[in-house]
Amino acid sequence: MSLRGRMTAALFAAAVAAFATPAWAQNYHIGALLPNSGPMTQFGQLFGNGADLAADHINADKMLSKPFVIDHEDSQGQPQPAVTGMNKLVRVNEEPVVLTAQSGVSKAVAPIGEREHVVTINGGGVAPDLAKLGPYFFNVIPLVNYEVRALVPYLAKEKKFKRIAIVYVEDPLGEACLNELKENAPKNGMELVGAFSVPSTSRQFAPIAAKVREVKPDVVFVAYYGQTMVALVKQLRDAGVDAPFTSYSGFDDPDLKALPAAEGSIYSSQKMDWASTDPITARFVADFKKKYGKDPTFYNANYYNAVWVTAQAMASLEKKKQPITGENIRNELLAIKTFAAVGGKMEFQPDGTVSMPMQINELIKGGSKVLN
Amino acid sequence: MLFLQLLVDGLQLGALYALMAVGFAMIFGSTRVFHYAHGTTYVIVGYLFYYLAERLHLPWWAAGAAAAAAGVVFGVLLDRWMYRPIQRDEGSFFTVFVASFGIAVVAENVIIILFGASFVSISTPLTRVSDIGGGIVVSYLGMFSVLAAALLFVFLNWFLDRTDVGVALRALSENPDLVRGFGLNPRKLSQYAFAIGSLLVAPAALVATCVTGLTPTAGHRVVLISIAASIIGGIGSLRGAGLGGLILGLAESLAVWKLSTGWSEAVAFIILFAFILARPSGLFGNRARV
Amino acid sequence: MVGYILNLLILISISGILAGSLNFIIGYAGIYSLAHAAFFGIAAYTGALIALHVSTSLLIAIPVAMAICAILSLVISLPSLRVRGEYFVVASLGLQMIAFTVFSEWTSVTGGLGGITGVPVATIFGFSLRSLGSMLAVSLACLALVTFAIFALVRTSFGRNLRAIRDNEVAAAAFGKNVALTKTLAVAISSALCAVAGVLYAFHVSFVNPESFTIDASVLVMAMIIIGGTGTVFGPILGALIIHLLPAGLTYLTFLPSRDLASLQQIIYGAAMVLLMIYRPSGLIGRANVKDTWSK
Numbered sequence: 020m021s022l023r024g025r026m027t028a029a030l031f032a033a034a035v036a037a038f039a040t041p042a043w044a045q046n047y048h049i050g051a052l053l054p055n056s057g058p059m060t061q062f063g064q065l066f067g068n069g070a071d072l073a074a075d076h077i078n079a080d081k082m083l084s085k086p087f088v089i090d091h092e093d094s095q096g097q098p099q100p101a102v103t104g105m106n107k108l109v110r111v112n113e114e115p116v117v118l119t120a121q122s123g124v125s126k127a128v129a130p131i132g133e134r135e136h137v138v139t140i141n142g143g144g145v146a147p148d149l150a151k152l153g154p155y156f157f158n159v160i161p162l163v164n165y166e167v168r169a170l171v172p173y174l175a176k177e178k179k180f181k182r183i184a185i186v187y188v189e190d191p192l193g194e195a196c197l198n199e200l201k202e203n204a205p206k207n208g209m210e211l212v213g214a215f216s217v218p219s220t221s222r223q224f225a226p227i228a229a230k231v232r233e234v235k236p237d238v239v240f241v242a243y244y245g246q247t248m249v250a251l252v253k254q255l256r257d258a259g260v261d262a263p264f265t266s267y268s269g270f271d272d273p274d275l276k277a278l279p280a281a282e283g284s285i286y287s288s289q290k291m292d293w294a295s296t297d298p299i300t301a302r303f304v305a306d307f308k309k310k311y312g313k314d315p316t317f318y319n320a321n322y323y324n325a326v327w328v329t330a331q332a333m334a335s336l337e338k339k340k341q342p343i344t345g346e347n348i349r350n351e352l353l354a355i356k357t358f359a360a361v362g363g364k365m366e367f368q369p370d371g372t373v374s375m376p377m378q379i380n381e382l383i384k385g386g387s388k389v390l391n
Numbered sequence: 392m393l394f395l396q397l398l399v400d401g402l403q404l405g406a407l408y409a410l411m412a413v414g415f416a417m418i419f420g421s422t423r424v425f426h427y428a429h430g431t432t433y434v435i436v437g438y439l440f441y442y443l444a445e446r447l448h449l450p451w452w453a454a455g456a457a458a459a460a461a462g463v464v465f466g467v468l469l470d471r472w473m474y475r476p477i478q479r480d481e482g483s484f485f486t487v488f489v490a491s492f493g494i495a496v497v498a499e500n501v502i503i504i505l506f507g508a509s510f511v512s513i514s515t516p517l518t519r520v521s522d523i524g525g526g527i528v529v530s531y532l533g534m535f536s537v538l539a540a541a542l543l544f545v546f547l548n549w550f551l552d553r554t555d556v557g558v559a560l561r562a563l564s565e566n567p568d569l570v571r572g573f574g575l576n577p578r579k580l581s582q583y584a585f586a587i588g589s590l591l592v593a594p595a596a597l598v599a600t601c602v603t604g605l606t607p608t609a610g611h612r613v614v615l616i617s618i619a620a621s622i623i624g625g626i627g628s629l630r631g632a633g634l635g636g637l638i639l640g641l642a643e644s645l646a647v648w649k650l651s652t653g654w655s656e657a658v659a660f661i662i663l664f665a666f667i668l669a670r671p672s673g674l675f676g677n678r679a680r681v
Numbered sequence: 682m683v684g685y686i687l688n689l690l691i692l693i694s695i696s697g698i699l700a701g702s703l704n705f706i707i708g709y710a711g712i713y714s715l716a717h718a719a720f721f722g723i724a725a726y727t728g729a730l731i732a733l734h735v736s737t738s739l740l741i742a743i744p745v746a747m748a749i750c751a752i753l754s755l756v757i758s759l760p761s762l763r764v765r766g767e768y769f770v771v772a773s774l775g776l777q778m779i780a781f782t783v784f785s786e787w788t789s790v791t792g793g794l795g796g797i798t799g800v801p802v803a804t805i806f807g808f809s810l811r812s813l814g815s816m817l818a819v820s821l822a823c824l825a826l827v828t829f830a831i832f833a834l835v836r837t838s839f840g841r842n843l844r845a846i847r848d849n850e851v852a853a854a855a856f857g858k859n860v861a862l863t864k865t866l867a868v869a870i871s872s873a874l875c876a877v878a879g880v881l882y883a884f885h886v887s888f889v890n891p892e893s894f895t896i897d898a899s900v901l902v903m904a905m906i907i908i909g910g911t912g913t914v915f916g917p918i919l920g921a922l923i924i925h926l927l928p929a930g931l932t933y934l935t936f937l938p939s940r941d942l943a944s945l946q947q948i949i950y951g952a953a954m955v956l957l958m959i960y961r962p963s964g965l966i967g968r969a970n971v972k973d974t975w976s977k
Contacts, residue, residue: 056943060508095943097892098796100928103692110684126798127888148795189785190794215652219785219794222603222612225400226647226655232528233393246510250604253512257602258400259520259528274509425770476959485713486962488770489907492900493954500944500951611896615778618771657782660775667772 046088047343049329050108050117052128054096059121059245061273062318066120066143067091068311069322076306077330084337087330090114098127109135115345116329118322122146122191129156137345138352140329142321145267146192150372155349157371159325160317161289163192166267167199169377170287173391174238174265175207177379178285183265184213184236186227186251188243193217196242196267212236217243217251224251228258236262238285244269249278256280270382271317281382285390288317290376291362292389299327303361314386324360331358396527397644403533405640406540407595409633411613412620413547414591416632418466419621421563421584424474425484426466427491429617430610431498432589436462436596437605438502441511451515459593466589467582469494475578495610502607512604536598543591544633551629556583619663625673634674638662687813691885693925694820695878698827700905700917702874705831707903708912709840710867711847715899716757716773719780720750720872722894724879726784729797729889737804739819739880746880747873754872758865777896784891796890803884810884820881824918827874832914834870843867904950907957910965919965924950 051070054063070089077087090112092104101119105128108114117132119125120143129152132139139156141149145163149156174180185200187193197214204211213234215227231239239262243251252264252275263283264270270286293304293315303323307315332351333343341347358365366374379390415429436458443454473494477487517535520528551557559575560583570577592613599605617632620639624631639659646658666673699721706712727746735741757776785794792798803810803819810816834840842863845853854860883889901924909920928946957965 056503056508056941060503093943098886098888098890099692099893100943102886103688103928106685106688110688122795123890123892126796126890127886130799130887146795148798152798188794189788194793217652218654218656218782220781221656222606222609223404223643223655224603225404226397226644227652229393229396229400230647230652232396246508246606250510250512254603257518257520257530279514473955473959477962485707485770486958488713489903490955490958493951493958496900496951497948497955500947503944504941615774619775622768622771654782654786657779657786660778660782663775664772664779667768667775671768 046086047083047333048088048090048112048114049326050105050112050114051089051091052094052101052104052108052117052119052124053091054120054124055091055093056095059096062120062143062245063093063096065273065316065318066118066322068307069142069315069319069324070118070326072303072307072310072319073323073326073330075310076302077326082330082334089118089326094119094121094124096121096124098123101127102131105131109137115343115348116140118142118325120144122149125149125152125156129153132156132345135345136349138329138349140325142325143318144192145269146190147195148191150370152371154371155345157325157352157367159328159365159373160268160321161373161375161377163195163267164199165374166287166377167196168203170265170267170285170379171200171203171209172207173287173379174285175204175209177391178238180237181209182212182235182237183209183240184215184231184234184238184262185211185240185242186215186217186231186255187240188219188247189216190219192244193242196240200240219247222247222250224254225258228255228260231255231260232258238263238265240264241266241270245272246274248272249274249281252284253278253280268317271380271387273316276382276386279384282384284382286380286382287377288380289362290378291317291320295363297363299359300361300363320361324358324362324365327360328352328358328365331355392526394645394648395525397648398641399527399529399533401641401644402637403529403536403640404644405637406537407599407636408616408620408640409540409636410536410543410595411592412617412624412632412636413543413629414588415614415617416621416624416627416629417560417591418584418588420627420629421560422470422474422581423484424470424478424581425488425491426469426585426588427488427614428469428494428498428610429588429592430612430614431495432462432466433592433596433613434502434605434607434610435465435498436593437600437609438506438511438607440597440600441513441605442506445511445513455593455597458597459590462589462593462596463586466585470581470585475581495614499607499610506607508607510604510606511600513601515601518602530602532598532602536594536602539594539598540633543594544630547591547629550587556580560584616659619659621673622663622671623666623673625675628673628675631673631675684813687817689925689929691813691817691820691881693921694817694824695881695885696902696905696921696925697824697918698878698881699875699902700909700921701824701828701831702871702878703902704906704911704913704917705834705874706867706871707906708916709835709847710843710864711850712864712868713770714773714868714871715770715896715903716776716780717875717902718894718896718898719777720754720875721879721882721898721902722780722784722889722891723753724750724876725883725889725894726791726797726879727876728880728883729800730790732800732803732884733797737801737884738807739803739805739810739884742803742880742884743823743877746876750876750879751869751873754869755865758868759861774896777899781891781895784894791889791891794891796888798888800883800887800889802887816885820885823877823881827877828914828918830874839863839866901950904954908950908953908965910963912963916965 053066074089094101101124108117116138118140122144125141132155133153142159147162147164187197241264266286268288275281332348380387381390418426439461440454440458443449444451517531520530523529562570563580620635621632623635642658643655646655703717724746727749728742731742784791842858905920905924906917910916
């Protein structure tokens, strides 16, 4: 067979395998549309690892009558590939549930989910505009405005900081942090002494550092995410910004934990006690370490929870002998409302967001510790 | 006070930009190859430096030298294996550009597969600033980049004015036939241009890997800065490219003085546009050649 | 399955329009622009804003976006065209960067990095394009119209002037052709045609943010016409087809590590650009007289 012939045959075989295998219908599938390439790749892995572990547990427990499978598609962290990937998951694979992350991607795919009655669950993005993406969009991560409201009083009362400055990326997340600070800092007796925006394309932060030093803050809020945030923190510190940094849960970042310049930073996150004796949390922590050889993070836990609650809703539907459709899963999630999940109780609000208790953390050498 | 600090920061940034731009200007000026992959050379040098120094724990000077050498080899091989076959068919400026861009895309993604898409940097106490009086702060590496830029310019001036290869390189851009007439081999000269041009970008790559950190996609920005600086300075003029880089660095830093910090990125391109509109031949360019 | 294919075909049609309009200046006029994604973006934002605030009719959004893109292109191209070749490429590169900055910084209009969400479904003659099939039909019709417009344009005396300038600018000027005017018009037409793609994109995806209009998008469009063949009518469409089907095809090669798929795609585009430039600069279905096309 010629090379071309062989390639065609291989492609054909692959296509047949993907579409025609009888095993397809014998399983329950959900989709995961995560950034498996591009600048957010690392997070895509964190998210995916958590989801995959949940699938392992669901199958081990025989929670459902059929094996449970997660199909991964790459969103590349960008809207257009995400829309293509979402279409594939929703229209080819006919997944009733799709996991997603990041505001841009979530906003681009949420309308498809709503139109096709597919539950879309975010466990990674925290921008507040994620709360308004329609009846089929759920967040299993508390959004950033809740975080800042928990963080500011701690900075004022426990740390006795008076002057706070913010360096923020110009997007919904950064602006939400700015607005929350504007509102909450004075309430807690702190003064917002400077607000400096960073263009998302910028990688040179020495001039911003000069402006931050000029206002002499006691503490500097960094509202950014991903690799640029790590570069930003390093450069600010290098350029003589000596005040401690503070941030939202975006600081729970493996690269940042490895960065000496970030040590001593204070950040908020959802409450997560890894040493808890609660059986779900303990099992998650133990098996996560076993499977991936490292400690879990919030992100792992959130995507684990996203899959976990989905399977619970499916199991409940099975019991009621109702078909497993996106619409039914959505209604079931809101009907059950409170789930036992990693980290404790998780309660869905009618608008698809969750309320969870918060905690304050500090970055220490090579990791983080809980302060309160 | 703030102004002075921004001026100092701008000088350091400008020195780095000048180092990036001079190598590009050298290659473009003498061979007329629109070497988009100049940014790729920068990224390769930076990542290799990171790999050797941070992962294999080689001494920094050995890692730096090896990385710079790899950059030179990359540049020379590109000239020999890619640009030359294209130019043999009288490939136009754009054909060369597309191929060069293609290489940049390939290299960027190979690095992503090898090192991941996230940012790498080398931690050294040399990037921490210290007070030099009056609240103005500078880091050792910042001072080093200004010094390195200054020294390299002195060296380049000497090289282009006083050595045979240097004089021939300058002649190559004006009139390749003339060079041939003097018994020099334009091909060989073009290899020299690529070798030296690639070597020139190495100090900027090494310093930036420590100071700002490196991502696989950093090359695009390096090329943009290089091109912008070359145009501001005037195509074909090395002095001009160096000065252009310095202006861009200063502008990017000083823009923050009065404007919102959000606009510092765009300032470079606004200056570039102003030059293209008002003085397309640049500061030192030869008007007739535009 | 059908929905997935329809969606892919819509995206291919949109890319075909983009590539065709870029090919009009690169292939026929020898003007190399890296700012195509900027105009694509301007049109997409225009379309989204019109849809949200004025009317969801394509018959309003498309002409307005075309006019805005054409006018903006004049503002930029008039001065830039004073210079030649490499300068225009660089100017367009700079313009692309500035456009991205404006898209992400002009928050009151563009919504910044958060973008504009909830663009309503498009209508045409009062008929809603809610189903993918009807959207595809309209996209294909637009692609056909744009392709035909380019096909017709290059056969007029204007088109002949363009090619004369492409092949030898000095000679064309010597023959009394108004080079600057011809080039400026070409850029304006190209930008206006590109606007069709932008509006369709905004309605189809119903979400617009700056990330879709980066330099990478410009390069992707360029890759389409280079792979397909510059200066040909169907080359850009073939290119668009290949660039969109490649990732879809790669995902079925299950032995490839899925984490590296996107990088592998990029490597394939990049390598294809290099190899084509060395061995076949006219693209897959380009004309045979390569040297004539590409030498200055």
